Amino acid sequence: MSTPSNRTLNAVELQVNGVAYPVAIETSRNLSGVLRDEVGLTGTKEGCDDCECGACMVLLDGQPINSCSYLAVQAQGREITTIEGLADGDDLHPLQRNILAMGGVQCGFCTPGMLMSATALLERNPTPTEDEIKIGLSGNLCRCTGYAKILDSVAATAVEIS
Amino acid sequence: MTLTIATSLDDILAGLAQGARPIAGGTDLVVGSRQGKGSLPDTLIAIDRVAELNTIDVGADATRIGSGVTHARLMTDTTVVEQFTSIADASALVGSPATRNVGTLGGNVMNGSPAMDTGAPLVVLGAKAELASTSGTRTIGLDELWTGPGQTSANEDELCVALVIPNRPTASGSAYVRLEYRRAMEIAIVGAAASVEFDGDAIGAVNVALTAVAPTILEVTGLNGIVGSALDDATLAQVAEIASEQAAPISDLRASDKYRRHTIGVMARRAVDAAARRAAGEQIAVPVNRALGVGAVQ
Numbered sequence: 514m515s516t517p518s519n520r521t522l523n524a525v526e527l528q529v530n531g532v533a534y535p536v537a538i539e540t541s542r543n544l545s546g547v548l549r550d551e552v553g554l555t556g557t558k559e560g561c562d563d564c565e566c567g568a569c570m571v572l573l574d575g576q577p578i579n580s581c582s583y584l585a586v587q588a589q590g591r592e593i594t595t596i597e598g599l600a601d602g603d604d605l606h607p608l609q610r611n612i613l614a615m616g617g618v619q620c621g622f623c624t625p626g627m628l629m630s631a632t633a634l635l636e637r638n639p640t641p642t643e644d645e646i647k648i649g650l651s652g653n654l655c656r657c658t659g660y661a662k663i664l665d666s667v668a669a670t671a672v673e674i675s
Numbered sequence: 676m677t678l679t680i681a682t683s684l685d686d687i688l689a690g691l692a693q694g695a696r697p698i699a700g701g702t703d704l705v706v707g708s709r710q711g712k713g714s715l716p717d718t719l720i721a722i723d724r725v726a727e728l729n730t731i732d733v734g735a736d737a738t739r740i741g742s743g744v745t746h747a748r749l750m751t752d753t754t755v756v757e758q759f760t761s762i763a764d765a766s767a768l769v770g771s772p773a774t775r776n777v778g779t780l781g782g783n784v785m786n787g788s789p790a791m792d793t794g795a796p797l798v799v800l801g802a803k804a805e806l807a808s809t810s811g812t813r814t815i816g817l818d819e820l821w822t823g824p825g826q827t828s829a830n831e832d833e834l835c836v837a838l839v840i841p842n843r844p845t846a847s848g849s850a851y852v853r854l855e856y857r858r859a860m861e862i863a864i865v866g867a868a869a870s871v872e873f874d875g876d877a878i879g880a881v882n883v884a885l886t887a888v889a890p891t892i893l894e895v896t897g898l899n900g901i902v903g904s905a906l907d908d909a910t911l912a913q914v915a916e917i918a919s920e921q922a923a924p925i926s927d928l929r930a931s932d933k934y935r936r937h938t939i940g941v942m943a944r945r946a947v948d949a950a951a952r953r954a955a956g957e958q959i960a961v962p963v964n965r966a967l968g969v970g971a972v973q
């Protein structure tokens with residue numbers, strides 16, 4: 514049951530893709546919801562809302578987290594990267610370019626989360642094996658593609674950037 | 676509801692003394708609340724930025740692993756991988772990279788699930804939990820800490836600061852193996868950790884503990900009979916039989932009690948085998964599940 518104190522708003526500043534966003538939010542709000550509804554960046558998706566699917570994956574200080582199940586207030590003072598932070602202006606990130614070119618996007622719902630996991634993976638390990646790519650993306654479900662083209666596009670990007 | 680981000684251990688202990696609940700990675704606490712298992716506590720204190728909780732200190736007799744150390748670090752840290760390998764085996768299996776980035780050892784231990792993956796390794800390594808509050812610090816055995824599913828004997832105002840593990844003798848090794856239906860985002864169907872120490876060619880000491888076959892992590896007793904034996908098929912068969920006998924599993928959505936009782940023996944035997952091979956100097960990469968292709972259906 515929500516008591517009035519549950520609705521107390523916290524003035525919080527979130528650092529998203531290098532920009533500071535002041536927001537006023539309840540403590541119980543999840544990061545994905547705040548990114549979408551308060552910050553206005555709707556690239557981050559919510560699939561399951563309880564840490565099963567990875568559609569909500571964003572980077573916190575460069576490492577992937579499930580933003581649906583992370584309290585937004587706990588992200589204060591850390592750098593958040595969302596899918597909107599990958600492209601450089603109109604220039605798509607190589608991962609974005611390759612997943613489009615290689616047919617790794619169908620409905621597209623899983624794509625932002627996939628690419629955030631892949632970004633963190635290639636940052637950590639620029640020359641991953643096929644198995645390491647699978648482990649890197651193991652928190653992301655796709656119901657359309659059958660994964661092969663997604664894995665291929667990450668492998669192609671690794672070759673391209675290394 | 677409020678959340679305070681603590682910057683020191685004193686901050687945390689003062690907060691807990693006033694009734695706040697700790698949150699580390701939130702991968703049990705927040706996820707549980709979203710799945711409707713319980714509502715979030717009214718007052719939270721975030722403990723993930725306190726440096727004292729994020730250290731791994733190798734002492735003369737024991738190593739202190741801070742409760743805030745994440746699974747991602749445990750699975751790659753040189754001390755953990757070389758000395759306390761079964762913990763690295765377990766942490767490498769937790770969830771996905773995202774779960775391991777923020778999920779912590781302290782959260783795993785204090786959440787008290789009988790399916791926690793680091794629990795059985797900690798037991799076979801003889802770990803103790805260091806608990807602190809504004810009234811002082813105490814160190815207790817894990818058998819004393821875990822009292823039931825999701826329950827610990829820690830007082831509400833106590834923080835788990837570290838897990839303290841005796842340094843390892845020479846010619847010893849440990850391993851953790853779990854049965855899983857898929858390779859990621861899985862909870863143990865059952866799991867087994869083992870520690871083996873050789874005395875020449877014979878087993879000098881052996882410890883086995885089991886995941887998800889009892890209300891808490893279960894330490895197997897009565898293995899003295901195999902001390903002094905060579906590590907052969909007959910010995911491993913005995914381990915499997917004893918583990919299956921002592922397991923007290925339940926049936927649920929994930930597996931029947933009968934299936935759990937059988938497979939826990941298989942996991943126990945594989946864990947002892949892998950631990951012994953490591954004790955003999957063989958390099959088996961972390962996690963054993965992947966290196967030996969055991970546990971998960973490939």
Ligand SMILES: Cc1cc2nc3c(=O)[nH]c(=O)nc-3n(C[C@H](O)[C@H](O)[C@H](O)COP(=O)(O)OP(=O)(O)OC[C@H]3O[C@@H](n4cnc5c(N)ncnc54)[C@H](O)[C@@H]3O)c2cc1C
Nearest residue numbers: 699700701702703704769770778779781782783791792835
């Ligand atoms: C998708 C997914 C997959 C998972 N897979 C696995 C798995 O394979 N194996 C497994 O074992 N677990 C798994 N888990 C559970 C969870 O990730 C782990 O238990 C993790 O270690 C919890 O750590 P945390 O820091 O996130 O804990 P939190 O959620 O922050 O805390 C858990 C509980 O412990 C308390 N607490 C936390 N730190 C302390 C402390 N230092 N002192 C006292 N109390 C404390 C909190 O108040 C809370 O009650 C999974 C979870 C998810 C969401």
Ligand code: FES
Nearest residue numbers: 560561562567581
């Ligand atoms: S929406 Fe976060 S994991 Fe599915």
Ligand code: FES
Nearest residue numbers: 620623655656657
């Ligand atoms: S493209 Fe539809 S879920 Fe992946």
